[in-house]
Amino acid sequence: MTAISPVSPDARRIWAAARGPLLIGVIILGAAIVITLLRGSGEGGSLDPRSYRPEGSRAVAHLLEQNGVRVELTDDASAVDGATLFVTHPNLIDPARLADLSRRAAATVLVAPAGGVGQVEARTRQPGCPLAAKAGAATTGGFVYEGEQRCYDSTVVRTGTVTALGHGAVFTNRDLDSEGNAALALSLLGGHERLVWYVPSAADRSQQKSLTDLVPDGWKFGALQLGVAAVLIALWRARRLGRVVPEPLPVVVRATETVEGRARLYRRSHAAGHAAAVLRQAARDRITPLLGLPAGEDPSDEIARRTSRPVAEVRTLLSSAEPVDDRGLVALASRLDALENEVRKG
Amino acid sequence: MALTGRAGLLALVGVLVVGLLLPSWQGILVVLAVLVLGVAVDLALAAGVRRLTFARAGATSVRTGELCEVQLTVHNPGRRLRGVLRDAWAPSAGVVADRVPIDVPAGGARVLSFELRPLRRGDRVADRVTVRSLGPLGIAARQGSHEVPWTVRALPPFHSRRHLPSLLERLRELDGRRASLIRGAGTEFDSLRSYVIGDDVRSIDWRASARSTDVVVRTWRPERDRQVVVVLDTARTSAGRVEGSLGGLPRLDTSMDAALLLSALAAQARDQVDFVAFSHRLRASVPRASLPALVRAMAPLEAELVEFDARGAVAEVLRRAGRRSLVVLLTSLEPSIEHGLLPLLPAVASRHRLLIASVSDPAVHAMASGRGDLEAVYAAAAAERTLAERRRLTALLARHGVEVVDALPDDLPRALADRYLSLKAAGKL
Numbered sequence: 001m002t003a004i005s006p007v008s009p010d011a012r013r014i015w016a017a018a019r020g021p022l023l024i025g026v027i028i029l030g031a032a033i034v035i036t037l038l039r040g041s042g043e044g045g046s047l048d049p050r051s052y053r054p055e056g057s058r059a060v061a062h063l064l065e066q067n068g069v070r071v072e073l074t075d076d077a078s079a080v081d082g083a084t085l086f087v088t089h090p091n092l093i094d095p096a097r098l099a100d101l102s103r104r105a106a107a108t109v110l111v112a113p114a115g116g117v118g119q120v121e122a123r124t125r126q127p128g129c130p131l132a133a134k135a136g137a138a139t140t141g142g143f144v145y146e147g148e149q150r151c152y153d154s155t156v157v158r159t160g161t162v163t164a165l166g167h168g169a170v171f172t173n174r175d176l177d178s179e180g181n182a183a184l185a186l187s188l189l190g191g192h193e194r195l196v197w198y199v200p201s202a203a204d205r206s207q208q209k210s211l212t213d214l215v216p217d218g219w220k221f222g223a224l225q226l227g228v229a230a231v232l233i234a235l236w237r238a239r240r241l242g243r244v245v246p247e248p249l250p251v252v253v254r255a256t257e258t259v260e261g262r263a264r265l266y267r268r269s270h271a272a273g274h275a276a277a278v279l280r281q282a283a284r285d286r287i288t289p290l291l292g293l294p295a296g297e298d299p300s301d302e303i304a305r306r307t308s309r310p311v312a313e314v315r316t317l318l319s320s321a322e323p324v325d326d327r328g329l330v331a332l333a334s335r336l337d338a339l340e341n342e343v344r345k346g
Numbered sequence: 347m348a349l350t351g352r353a354g355l356l357a358l359v360g361v362l363v364v365g366l367l368l369p370s371w372q373g374i375l376v377v378l379a380v381l382v383l384g385v386a387v388d389l390a391l392a393a394g395v396r397r398l399t400f401a402r403a404g405a406t407s408v409r410t411g412e413l414c415e416v417q418l419t420v421h422n423p424g425r426r427l428r429g430v431l432r433d434a435w436a437p438s439a440g441v442v443a444d445r446v447p448i449d450v451p452a453g454g455a456r457v458l459s460f461e462l463r464p465l466r467r468g469d470r471v472a473d474r475v476t477v478r479s480l481g482p483l484g485i486a487a488r489q490g491s492h493e494v495p496w497t498v499r500a501l502p503p504f505h506s507r508r509h510l511p512s513l514l515e516r517l518r519e520l521d522g523r524r525a526s527l528i529r530g531a532g533t534e535f536d537s538l539r540s541y542v543i544g545d546d547v548r549s550i551d552w553r554a555s556a557r558s559t560d561v562v563v564r565t566w567r568p569e570r571d572r573q574v575v576v577v578l579d580t581a582r583t584s585a586g587r588v589e590g591s592l593g594g595l596p597r598l599d600t601s602m603d604a605a606l607l608l609s610a611l612a613a614q615a616r617d618q619v620d621f622v623a624f625s626h627r628l629r630a631s632v633p634r635a636s637l638p639a640l641v642r643a644m645a646p647l648e649a650e651l652v653e654f655d656a657r658g659a660v661a662e663v664l665r666r667a668g669r670r671s672l673v674v675l676l677t678s679l680e681p682s683i684e685h686g687l688l689p690l691l692p693a694v695a696s697r698h699r700l701l702i703a704s705v706s707d708p709a710v711h712a713m714a715s716g717r718g719d720l721e722a723v724y725a726a727a728a729a730e731r732t733l734a735e736r737r738r739l740t741a742l743l744a745r746h747g748v749e750v751v752d753a754l755p756d757d758l759p760r761a762l763a764d765r766y767l768s769l770k771a772a773g774k775l
Contacts, residue, residue: 225364233354236353248436250648258732263724267724282730
């Protein structure tokens, strides 16, 4: 007795094999959905004028627009002439470029730039200087700077047209409504008709140095030596062990090519009439021996007798010489087939 | 000369040396100098390749698709040779592994064995033997090639030999070995013997009985020692590839298979087979062919893109077939027969029996039954036209007394052998 063991898997085995990967897939998908829901749909990071999140700045941007200031969000800040330039992350920009931009801008506001001389916590402070007298108390802190005009215990400092803030709290959605934050923000950013809101991207910083500048000098020669090694390895791989041997191939042609060529010729010249004649002749040649008639005899009468079709119809179908068009040819082929099948059955 | 992977590896180690120890142009030059020195030492100390001598032995013929072995002997007159040897053959020779590592002692010899499994029929010729002789450091090698001629003839596969047992069974039935005293067509007088109860009284030879004291009967046997001339058409039409169960084979290969089966059968039936391959000239001819000689003659034949010279082929057949013979022409039923062969038929048919075997194409039959769209119907009309042409030619040939076997590639060898047996049974050879 031979045990029969089927090789193709049944449903249970397919399930057993697939449930592991399926479970992992479901877990990944579920985790992705949960994380996306928890993170919310707000876009942008901190101090982004499009962001509704607590650390975003949608509220202050909206206030500025209401006061007739045009807010332009940008990540390269080329057209700053005559406008207020507001830089949320000045440390991501090349210092020389930042200096150039602030020279061209009518006023510049920087949030927590480098160069602080100390750090304090963020809390409500009194201005203590004419610059922000109108605003009154505001939430400031972060870095402490040196400069010409120092306010809020040196956490807001102006030197020429450049104002540096130690912390960006006054511009955030969360703190805008407390104390005189809104007034301070508006007085700092709303001084001119146009505000260029510069959110630098990480790419701004990498322009400074090319890769070759970062590589130690010694390794440049190492790279040259690497080129030498590459050449040697190429020589090793390129050297064949003896020449390529060609294969003497015999002449082989597909035998049906002449038949296919003839079919294309028929089609191109729309020789439907000729094709119809050939198909009719072939059908006659096949049916005649089926009926036991000698070759070359007209089988129409015998077919009509067996299939109870009118003789005239059969004769027209099998041996009419009337012209046929392309569509008629396809129909004729099917009708000839049908007739032949009837004869075979009958 | 050839470098090895070790040279590249050494240069890579040089990257560390240059990068960490000598980051300068001098460093690169130092590493390069070390490499060049290593290569020079290797080339100087590697065994010479030029003075090696080779000899071959082993198989000279093998059936296509089967394994054979060719030995290559390497004599090394110089110092010890280590390295790689490649025995190059054309791809269709089907060398299983053409690269082997070798280690030949100084003044010694090694025999290497290469296995071949030819993929195609014909003469498979060895190309060069190339040796790469490594130096002691393994950084560089000397390399050179030698011509060591050898030819392995890949014989036709003879797939249809599986039909042979059943055909031989039929032949025995026909033959006197299944003794029958019935005189029928296709038999000739064998001998006289005395009557035994059970013998057919119609076979009693009264004249011989009158001379003897016993009643004597005649015994009969099928005719034998007839001549069969097999003519293989290797011209234009034999190059056509036709799809069968063995994949797409040229008509020529199917015809060869049929010719081999017929010849094997005829040899068993004690008929004499003459083989002629013809295109526009005589390609091969084997008088009184034995099966091995036939296979050997067929192996290198390939189709030529020329027109079949029917006049030359007929002249060749008439020259060979002295007495009344069966002439089997393996060709293709194409309209060109009408101008080429047909006018010459009376000359052959009056003296010999002519049998034409042709490979028909299943693809044409498939096209003929194509329906549905316009393209298929036009293709069907073209195919029907071709089939009608073949039917007309078959009828035309039959009118001249020529037998025609027109069969699909898978069926042709068997159909031809069956026709031969029925001709033999009917005594029409």
